[in-house]
Amino acid sequence: MKHVVSVSIGSPTRDHAVQTEIMGEKFKIERIGTDGDMDKAVDMLRDLDGKVDAIGLGGIDLYLVAGNKRYIIRDAAKMTAVVKKTPVFDGSGLKNTLEREIIKFIAADGKYLKKSDNVFLLNSVDRFGMAEAIWQVGCKVCFSDLMTGLGMPIPIRRMATMRALAALLLPIFSKVPFSMLYPTGSKQNERTPKFRKWFEWADVWSGDFLVINRFMPDDLVPGKVIIANTVTKDNVEELRRLGLRALITTTPEFEGRSFGTNVMEAVYASLLGKKAGDQLHDSELMDLIKKLNVKPRIVSLNE
Numbered sequence: 001m002k003h004v005v006s007v008s009i010g011s012p013t014r015d016h017a018v019q020t021e022i023m024g025e026k027f028k029i030e031r032i033g034t035d036g037d038m039d040k041a042v043d044m045l046r047d048l049d050g051k052v053d054a055i056g057l058g059g060i061d062l063y064l065v066a067g068n069k070r071y072i073i074r075d076a077a078k079m080t081a082v083v084k085k086t087p088v089f090d091g092s093g094l095k096n097t098l099e100r101e102i103i104k105f106i107a108a109d110g111k112y113l114k115k116s117d118n119v120f121l122l123n124s125v126d127r128f129g130m131a132e133a134i135w136q137v138g139c140k141v142c143f144s145d146l147m148t149g150l151g152m153p154i155p156i157r158r159m160a161t162m163r164a165l166a167a168l169l170l171p172i173f174s175k176v177p178f179s180m181l182y183p184t185g186s187k188q189n190e191r192t193p194k195f196r197k198w199f200e201w202a203d204v205w206s207g208d209f210l211v212i213n214r215f216m217p218d219d220l221v222p223g224k225v226i227i228a229n230t231v232t233k234d235n236v237e238e239l240r241r242l243g244l245r246a247l248i249t250t251t252p253e254f255e256g257r258s259f260g261t262n263v264m265e266a267v268y269a270s271l272l273g274k275k276a277g278d279q280l281h282d283s284e285l286m287d288l289i290k291k292l293n294v295k296p297r298i299v300s301l302n303e
Contacts, residue, residue, distance in 0.1 A: 001019075001026040001027065001028055002025055002026065002027050002028070002053045002054075002270045003027075003028045003030075003051075003052040003053055004027060004028070004029050004030070004052065004053060004054050004055075004056065004263065004266045004267050004270060005029075005030045005031075005032065005048055005052050005055055005056070006029075006030065006031040006032065006055070006056030006057070006058040006259070006260065006262055006263045006266065007032055007034070007041050007044050007045050007048070007055060007056070007057065007058065008031060008032065008033045008034065008041075008056075008057075008058030008059040008260075009033070009034055009035075009036055009037070009038055009041050009058070009059035009060050010033045010034075010035075010036075010058060010059035010210075011033050011035060011189055012032070012033035012034070012035055013033070013189065014031070014033060014230075014232055015030075015031055015032055015033055016030075016031050016232070016254070016255070016257040016259070017029065017030040017031070018254040018255050018257075020254055022267065022271065022292070023271055023291075023292065025270075025271060027267060027270075029254065029259065029263060029267065031056075031058060031259060031260075031263060032044065033058075033059070038075070038079060041079060042078075042079050042082055045079060045080065045082055045083050045088075046082040046083070048083075048086065049082065049083045049084055049085050049086050050084075050085035050086055051086075052086055053086070053270045054086065054087050054088075054089060054266035054267070054269050054270045054274070055083065055086050055087070055088045055089070055266060056088075056089055056090070056091070056260070056262035056263045056265065056266040057076060057079070057080060057088055057089065057090045057091075057262055058260055058262050058263070060073065060075065060076045060079070060090075060178050061073050061076060061090050061091075061092060061126060061178075062076040062077065062080060062088070062090035062092065063090060063092040064092070064125060064126065064170050064173060064174060065092050065095070065096050065128055065129075066125065066128050066163065066166035066167065066170055069167070069170075070092070071170045071171060071173070071174040072174060073173075073174050073178060074174060074175050075177060075178040076090065076178065083276070084276065085276050086276055087266075087269055087274050087275060087276050087277070087278060087280075088266075089262055089265040089266045089269055089280065090262050090265070091260055091261025091262035091263075091264070091265045092261075092265075093265055093280050093282060093285050094250075094251075094261040094264055094265045094268075094285065095126070095127050095128070095129050095130065095261055096128070096129040096282060097129065097282050097285045097286050097289065098250060098251075098261070098264075098285065098289055098294060099127060099129045099130040099133070099250045099261075100129040100130065100132070100133040101286075101289060101294075102227075102248075102250045102294075102295075102296045103130055103133035103134055103137065103227075104133060105295065105296060106227070106248060106296060107133075107137040112204070112225050112227075112246055112248060112298070113134075113137065113139070113204055113225070113227070114137070114139075115137060115138035115139060116139075117139045117140070117202075117203040117204050118139070118140045118141075118142075118201055118202045118203050118204070119134055119139045119140070119141045119142070119202055119203070119204045119205075119206055120141075120142050120144065120195075120198045120199060120201070120202035120204070120205050120206070121134060121141055121142065121143050121144065121206050121207050122144045122148055122205070122206070122207035122208060122211045122212050122215070123144065123145060123148060123149065123207050123208050123211050124143045124144070124145055124162055124207065125145055125149070125165075125166050125169065125170060125173070126207075126208060127206075127207055127208065128166065130206060130207070130227075130250075131143065131159070131162060132159065134206065135159040139204075140157075141157065141159070142155045142156070142157060142198050142201070142202065143155070143156035143157075143161075143162050144156075144195065144198070144207070144211075145162070145165065145169075146165075147194075147195055147198075148195075148211060148215065149169075149173075155198065190214060191213070191214060191218070192214060192215065193215060193216065193217045193218055194215045195215055196217050199215075199216055199217055199224075200217075202224070203223075203224065203225065204224070204225045204226075204227060205224060205225070205226050205227070205228075206226070206227040206228065207227075207228060208228065208230075209226070209228035209229060209230050209231050209235065210230065212226060212228060213235065218242075222243035222244070222245070222302060223243070223244075223245045223302075224244050224245060225244070225245050225246050225247075225248065226239065226244060226246075226247050226248065227248045227249075227250070228247075228248075228249060228250070229249045229250045229251045229258050229259075229260060229261065230251075230258065230259065230260040231247065231249055231257070231258045232256070232257055233256040233257065236256070236299060236301075239301055240301040240302065243302055244301050244302060245300075245301060245302055245303055246298060246299060246300050246301055246303060247298075247299040247301060248296050248297065248298050248299075249296065249297040249299075250296060251263075251264045251297070252264075252294070252297055253297045258297055265280070265285075268280075268285060268288050271288065272284055272288065
């Protein structure tokens with residue numbers, strides 16, 4: 001049995017473990033949160049090294065990808081430096097491949113995403129593949145990055161502007177403490193509703209679920225669609241209660257939980273036989289995604 005563990009600096013309330021079978025291979029898949037404690041995460045990574053088939057790095061990115069450029073997050077690089085024998089994956093490869101394909105699939109169907117839709121895309125610098133794919137559909141998009149990332153009340157409305165901003169900001173973002181960019185530990189469960197105008201304007205909210213959940217209004221205009229992942233059973237029921245129309249996750253469901261891209265990337269790398277130091281190419285991921293016939297998880301909530 002292959003064993004994949006995601007070590008996350010996120011909240012342990014989102015932990016999950018399953019046993020499943022993929023392409024004839026039996027897997028034990030776990031997500032373990034350290035509640036924002038990076039030292040504890042480093043100790044866990046060091047202990048798992050050489051004992052599991054692949055490690056996912058959760059709650060923090062190792063890379064931020066924009067176009068053809070990839071920027072290494074300094075805090076994450078320090079954490080993973082202790083791992084010598086087991087390959088480590090942060091999900092950036094799937095964000096650049098699978099998430100693009102999922103958007104194309106949803107748009108081709110047209111039920112939950114179409115050219116006439118308004119889309120509020122939260123933290124697009126972390127999901128550049130999704131951002132580009134949604135823009136290519138022809139949707140009207142508001143990119144939240146200056147609002148949610150820097151606290152500046154400035155919406156970005158064009159992909160060209162977003163590309164230029166990413167080229168300017170990612171070299172800076174990669175060097176600052178990661179906690180400044182993304183909620184970690186118990187902060188992942190905090191709600192601070194903001195940006196109501198854009199949540200109401202949009203037909204579809206997309207991006208990182210934890211960021212969406214942090215800022216979305218408590219009293220929603222019903223009928224919205226969310227495209228995200230890393231969603232628990234409790235999250236699904238809360239979205240149903242709040243009146244959302246549907247939830248679409250870019251990663252599959254395992255016993256009520258859609259794991260993050262880092263987990264699934266580690267699983268796919270295990271299927272491909274990747275070892276420590278091996279590169280995981282986008283072309284390999286695309287071939288495997290097609291072979292597995294990966295489709296989005298669509299949860300009808302209030303239709």
